[in-house]
Amino acid sequence: MRMMNTDLRAEPAATATENLPAVELRGVRRTYGKHGTAVNALDGVSTRFPDAGWTAVMGPSGSGKSTLLHAAAGLESVTSGEVLLAGTDITAASDEELTSLRRDTIGFVFQNFNLIGSLTAEQNVALPLRLGGQRVSTRDARDVLASVGLADRSRHRPRELSGGQRQRVAIARAMITRPAVLFADEPTGALDSSSAKSVLALLRDMVDTSGQSIVMVTHDPAAAAWADSVLFLSDGRIVDHAHSPTAPGVAERLAALEV
Amino acid sequence: MLRLSASTFREQWQLFLGSILTVAIGVALVQSSLLILVTAATLEAPAGLSTLERAQLMDSYALAIPVVGITLALALFLTIFIVSSTFAFTVAQRRRDLALLRLTGGNRKQLRKLLLGEAALLGLVGTALGVPLGLALMRLQSQLLVMFGFLPAGFRPGWQHWIFAVSVGIGLGVALAGVLAASRRAGRVRPLDALRGTGDEARVMTASRWFVGMVFLAVAVALIIVAQSVDPSGAMPLMMLVTLAAAVGLSTLSPLVVPVFGRVLGLLFRKHTIGTLAAANVRDGVRRNAATAAPLIMLVGLLVGLLGTSFSSTAASEQTLHRDTAADLVVTSPADEAHRIPGVQAVANASVEVDVPLVMTNVEHEEDALGGAMESGNARVVDPDDYLRAHRVQPVAGSLEQLHGQAVALGPGRSGELGYSIGDTVHLKIGDRQLQLPIVAVLPTTPYGGPDLLLPKGIAPESVLPSATAQTFVSTVQGADPAAVGDNIRTAVPGTVDSVDAWVQQQAAAEQDTQLRIFTVLLGMASLYALFAAINAVVVITAADRRSEFAAARLSGLTRRQVVRMAVLESETVTAIGILLGGVAATGTILGMRGALERMSGVGVVELPWLAIGALVAGAFLVVGLTSLWTARSATRMSPISLVSDE
Ligand SMILES: Nc1ncnc2c1ncn2[C@@H]1O[C@H](COP(=O)(O)OP(=O)(O)OP(=O)(O)O)[C@@H](O)[C@H]1O
Ligand SMILES: [Mg+2]
Numbered sequence: 001m002r003m004m005n006t007d008l009r010a011e012p013a014a015t016a017t018e019n020l021p022a023v024e025l026r027g028v029r030r031t032y033g034k035h036g037t038a039v040n041a042l043d044g045v046s047t048r049f050p051d052a053g054w055t056a057v058m059g060p061s062g063s064g065k066s067t068l069l070h071a072a073a074g075l076e077s078v079t080s081g082e083v084l085l086a087g088t089d090i091t092a093a094s095d096e097e098l099t100s101l102r103r104d105t106i107g108f109v110f111q112n113f114n115l116i117g118s119l120t121a122e123q124n125v126a127l128p129l130r131l132g133g134q135r136v137s138t139r140d141a142r143d144v145l146a147s148v149g150l151a152d153r154s155r156h157r158p159r160e161l162s163g164g165q166r167q168r169v170a171i172a173r174a175m176i177t178r179p180a181v182l183f184a185d186e187p188t189g190a191l192d193s194s195s196a197k198s199v200l201a202l203l204r205d206m207v208d209t210s211g212q213s214i215v216m217v218t219h220d221p222a223a224a225a226w227a228d229s230v231l232f233l234s235d236g237r238i239v240d241h242a243h244s245p246t247a248p249g250v251a252e253r254l255a256a257l258e259v
Numbered sequence: 260m261l262r263l264s265a266s267t268f269r270e271q272w273q274l275f276l277g278s279i280l281t282v283a284i285g286v287a288l289v290q291s292s293l294l295i296l297v298t299a300a301t302l303e304a305p306a307g308l309s310t311l312e313r314a315q316l317m318d319s320y321a322l323a324i325p326v327v328g329i330t331l332a333l334a335l336f337l338t339i340f341i342v343s344s345t346f347a348f349t350v351a352q353r354r355r356d357l358a359l360l361r362l363t364g365g366n367r368k369q370l371r372k373l374l375l376g377e378a379a380l381l382g383l384v385g386t387a388l389g390v391p392l393g394l395a396l397m398r399l400q401s402q403l404l405v406m407f408g409f410l411p412a413g414f415r416p417g418w419q420h421w422i423f424a425v426s427v428g429i430g431l432g433v434a435l436a437g438v439l440a441a442s443r444r445a446g447r448v449r450p451l452d453a454l455r456g457t458g459d460e461a462r463v464m465t466a467s468r469w470f471v472g473m474v475f476l477a478v479a480v481a482l483i484i485v486a487q488s489v490d491p492s493g494a495m496p497l498m499m500l501v502t503l504a505a506a507v508g509l510s511t512l513s514p515l516v517v518p519v520f521g522r523v524l525g526l527l528f529r530k531h532t533i534g535t536l537a538a539a540n541v542r543d544g545v546r547r548n549a550a551t552a553a554p555l556i557m558l559v560g561l562l563v564g565l566l567g568t569s570f571s572s573t574a575a576s577e578q579t580l581h582r583d584t585a586a587d588l589v590v591t592s593p594a595d596e597a598h599r600i601p602g603v604q605a606v607a608n609a610s611v612e613v614d615v616p617l618v619m620t621n622v623e624h625e626e627d628a629l630g631g632a633m634e635s636g637n638a639r640v641v642d643p644d645d646y647l648r649a650h651r652v653q654p655v656a657g658s659l660e661q662l663h664g665q666a667v668a669l670g671p672g673r674s675g676e677l678g679y680s681i682g683d684t685v686h687l688k689i690g691d692r693q694l695q696l697p698i699v700a701v702l703p704t705t706p707y708g709g710p711d712l713l714l715p716k717g718i719a720p721e722s723v724l725p726s727a728t729a730q731t732f733v734s735t736v737q738g739a740d741p742a743a744v745g746d747n748i749r750t751a752v753p754g755t756v757d758s759v760d761a762w763v764q765q766q767a768a769a770e771q772d773t774q775l776r777i778f779t780v781l782l783g784m785a786s787l788y789a790l791f792a793a794i795n796a797v798v799v800i801t802a803a804d805r806r807s808e809f810a811a812a813r814l815s816g817l818t819r820r821q822v823v824r825m826a827v828l829e830s831e832t833v834t835a836i837g838i839l840l841g842g843v844a845a846t847g848t849i850l851g852m853r854g855a856l857e858r859m860s861g862v863g864v865v866e867l868p869w870l871a872i873g874a875l876v877a878g879a880f881l882v883v884g885l886t887s888l889w890t891a892r893s894a895t896r897m898s899p900i901s902l903v904s905d906e
Contacts, residue, residue: 070451075362075449075450075451076451095366095367096366099361099364099365099366099367100366102361102362102363102364102450103364104364108362108363110454112454114359114362114454116356116359116360117356118356127360127363128363128364131360131363131364131365131366131369132364173363177364185454
């Protein structure tokens with residue numbers, strides 16, 4: 001077992017001197033429902049997702065992983081606490097500010113792809129730039145699709161693609177704006193292991209060659225092993241943190257949490 | 260952005276085709292009514308007619324103008340109502356795609372621009388179809404008007420160049436207006452909603468929806484109250500507004516009722532899996548079910564409400580006519596033969612009444628010598644003493660006993676409308692005789708109407724009498740058998756003799772007939788339009804919204820037949836909601852009319868058009884059921900697995 005640097009504190013001391021974190025959460029709390037039946041989906045979470053790093057978020061079902069991701073990306077408001085994206089507090093950001101963040105700074109990949117069914121792969125990929133008011137040549141979109149290995153599928157509609165291919169289109173769509181932070185919620189959840197591998201390799205490449213950051217929720221220890229570090233959530237709290245994870249090590253900790 | 264619209268268009272063509280057709284039909288209806296109206300309003304009587312003939316001709320056209328005018332108003336109203344509810348609904352259907360646009364960096368303005376751009380496109384395409392459709396419809400509508408005698412044979416409304424601008428304006432205007440509120444709501448779609456499947460909006464009953472619904476219901480109630488203090492002839496158009504306002508109000512508030520019906524359905528089919536499922540669907544799809552119910556509410560409200568109003572007022576006039584007629588027999592004969600009736604054996608009283616056409620000149624309003632304020636009317640020439648014995652009427656002012664020599668009484672026909680009161684002088688022309696007569700009595704208005712004026716015997720020139728028809732109200736002497744007296748009259752006078760019962764029934768039937776013609780013109784096209792909107796809602800919902808849901812149901816073990824049955828059951832429940840709420844709107848209308856009738860005549864009756872109601876209810880269930888059967892079958896034709904997967 002090669003699991004190292006186990007640290008139950010939310011914030012690893014080592015990152016303190018590094019440059020600005022991509023995303024920082026300070027005492028974030030998210031409560032759903034009314035007083036009587038309230039659920040604390042996030043219960044005081046503080047952490048930093050390092051710049052040019054890939055952080056996996058794991059935990060039992062219902063532990064608050066998706067909520068954490070949505071809060072960090074400004075998709076979900078938080079009940080209390082602060083969320084900082086590239087140093088700016090987005091807790092009270094206006095819709096325009098959040099929209100422009102989504103355009104320029106962050107990207108999303110989700111388990112169920114979320115492509116627009118009526119658009120071809122290349123139109124889906126070009127969409128974020130078009131929405132940003134940029135003229136996109138078909139070449140640009142095709143180049144990005146080629147980089148995810150789908151050069152010959154650019155004119156297909158989502159339903160004519162396999163699950164793995166759709167997810168790669170979604171990643172291409174997220175890549176085209178070169179977001180500083182990519183948020184991914186179970187991006188390989190619906191894929192077989194070889195499709196998953198090609199998707200994960202693409203993500204790894206984004207971090208290593210372009211210096212982008214990734215926050216990825218996953219249930220799969222093998223997927224988590226591709227990341228630089230892993231956060232473990234349970235009942236809305238960060239309960240563990242691992243660096244340079246391996247699949248068996250992650251699986252073991254996860255099993256311990258789910259008992 | 261436009262590319263996105265175009266490709267969405269290719270994908271979800273049913274959604275857009277429905278919107279285009281709703282715009283097209285609306286534009287066609289409005290354009291057709293408008294062209295007929297302007298042509299009828301500028302109709303000129305042919306040269307070479309006498310003043311009387313001209314006035315009569317213009318008057319018969321003049322009846323067409325309010326009928327077509329109300330048809331036009333109704334068409335415009337329905338177009339706005341149906342287009343805006345269809346468009347709002349199609350926007351709601353695309354929530355997930357819109358949220359996805361937000362997720363990939365679209366801002367609110369872009370979303371609104373997209374939706375408004377689409378609406379403009381659909382509005383224009385709809386108009387392009389609507390203009391030629393309107394021309395075809397115009398031919399149909401004017402044929403109907405000619406057939407029913409509202410317009411002269413050979414009436415041919417012409418094309419006006421400006422109508423094109425009007426039609427484009429209406430098509431574009433209703434489409435944009437329809438999507439405006441919906442696009443604002445769509446702008447509030449949260450990006451996160453893209454991750455939550457195609458669910459309905461969490462809250463359908465927004466504050467503004469409450470507000471709009473309540474305002475319309477309040478307007479309906481206020482109009483009912485106002486209608487209590489106007490004449491039934493004036494109450495009738497008000498009742499139409501009541502129906503419209505109530506139907507809009509109830510459609511807006513219908514999301515409150517939908518879940519209740521879902522629960523009722525659930526209770527009815529407690530032990531029945533498909534029924535329970537359908538009940539859950541009714542409750543879950545509040546918005547789509549409210550959208551299907553809306554045109555049905557309008558349809559049922561209008562048809563039942565207005566036909567019920569008409570039937571009730573006919574029933575009231577039948578009852579009051581019976582009450583006010585003291586005679587036993589009514590003889591219809593040539594005017595110059597009627598003088599022999601009083602001489603027939605066992606006749607106690609015979610009120611010979613001859614209707615003569617005339618031209619009235621309203622001197623106070625006269626502007627040009629060529630008859631700007633001239634209108635045709637009809638007077639009934641009577642013997643006041645006989646008249647008082649044959650009819651149980653009390654003047655509201657003056658006394659009929661003074662109706663002798665040079666005098667006139669305002670009859671029940673239009674006494675309110677003409678703007679005269681007791682003591683005024685009426686300028687009129689009968690045949691070639693000019694008369695200026697003082698008003699000595701004013702008769703009350705009645706539900707059954709009557710002549711505009713009563714004139715004393717001997718005042719009309721002899722020349723008009725031979726061509727006229729007389730109605731003679733005969734009372735028999737005590738103890739005589741009216742039937743035998745009738746036979747005696749028949750042998751003495753050429754003409755027909757009816758018992759009062761039969762005569763009253765004939766009058767009522769004739770009135771009913773006229774009203775039915777008016778309502779056929781008014782409501783025919785409008786009803787078909789509303790029915791189309793209901794069908795469209797079912798088609799759009801099934802095609803756009805429910806494929807994957809049906810597929811999921813089949814994957815969890817339902818057979819195709821069960822899925823179809825579930826869909827039909829759900830649609831029929833929604834039909835029931837539409838019919839019931841429409842019935843509520845109609846009830847308000849009919850009760851409002853009953854109040855107005857009762858205040859005027861003392862007779863408060865409600866007569867329902869049961870045949871029409873039965874046909875409407877059966878037709879609505881049948882049409883919606885068949886549509887739902889057909890769409891559910893075609894939506895489940897493909898293997899379910901190809902539809903549950905994403906997109
Ligand atoms: N919109 C919501 N309304 C109410 N409760 C919610 C909502 N979203 C999430 N929750 C609750 O918050 C808690 C955390 O949910 P979350 O989706 O973050 O879990 P998760 O860790 O992503 O689970 P999974 O691995 O199953 O996706 C759960 O108990 C969930 O029921
Ligand atoms: Mg989750």
